[in-house]
Amino acid sequence: MIEVKRPPEPGALKRNGAKWKQKLLKAQTKREKKLAKEKYRHSDVKATLVTMFGGKCAYCESRITHLDYGHIEHYRPKSRFPKLTFEWSNLLLACGVCNGAEHKGGQFPDRAGGGPLVNPCDDNPSDHFRFQYDPDTKLASVYGTTTRGETTEKLLGLNRHWLRKYRSEQVRKLVALARFARSDPDARVLLNEACQGNAEYAAFARTLCGDWSINDTRSGVGRGL
Numbered sequence: 001m002i003e004v005k006r007p008p009e010p011g012a013l014k015r016n017g018a019k020w021k022q023k024l025l026k027a028q029t030k031r032e033k034k035l036a037k038e039k040y041r042h043s044d045v046k047a048t049l050v051t052m053f054g055g056k057c058a059y060c061e062s063r064i065t066h067l068d069y070g071h072i073e074h075y076r077p078k079s080r081f082p083k084l085t086f087e088w089s090n091l092l093l094a095c096g097v098c099n100g101a102e103h104k105g106g107q108f109p110d111r112a113g114g115g116p117l118v119n120p121c122d123d124n125p126s127d128h129f130r131f132q133y134d135p136d137t138k139l140a141s142v143y144g145t146t147t148r149g150e151t152t153e154k155l156l157g158l159n160r161h162w163l164r165k166y167r168s169e170q171v172r173k174l175v176a177l178a179r180f181a182r183s184d185p186d187a188r189v190l191l192n193e194a195c196q197g198n199a200e201y202a203a204f205a206r207t208l209c210g211d212w213s214i215n216d217t218r219s220g221v222g223r224g225l
């Protein structure tokens with residue numbers, strides 16, 4: 001997970017958000033509620049989130065868009081916080097696994113339960129997690145360094161089997177690239193690209209480069225190499 005800067009609210013949400021919210025809060029039947037709730041799936045909202053997160057899951061940093069449409073994720077679940085269904089600051093892009101019933105689903109632990117979850121737009125994830133590659137096991141793991149980080153890692157399954165397996169394969173290549181980058185300009189360019197916000201598992205690349213100053217998916221070339 002990396003810090004992501006939130007762009008201005010999409011026009012469709014700005015124009016209609018208050019109206020959609022009123023409609024949802026007034027809905028009586030199950031069907032009325034369902035129809036009113038679905039408005040957040042507006043193409044303008046989705047497109048803005050896809051650009052904002054570089055087509056990646058806000059939580060696990062896996063690229064979504066070449067495989068799936070991705071979920072418009074409610075950081076505070078809409079089932080428990082219906083007033084925040086159309087709140088721009090509550091919307092993220094997530095993969096179906098992080099956002100699925102086996103992981104986050106409708107859960108949102110409070111402070112007493114070890115929460116709230118780390119939010120890539122409101123928190124700096126590097127304050128809550130350690131992104132570590134172990135050369136012996138060849139595993140790239142995410143460890144919580146705060147209570148909130150630990151809760152987030154466990155609830156979202158940030159070290160779940162298939163995610164860690166694929167991520168470890170990618171990070172292993174980055175580790176080799178970082179070695180070559182000391183002397184090879186081409187390798188340095190590739191490592192810079194791996195640190196950008198739209199690159200998969202940029203948190204690990206930034207840890208390898210020791211550079212957490214990049215926090216914008218549109219932020220040009222990485223520094224500190």
Ligand SMILES: [Zn+2]
Binds near residue numbers: 062095098
């Ligand atoms: Zn995910």
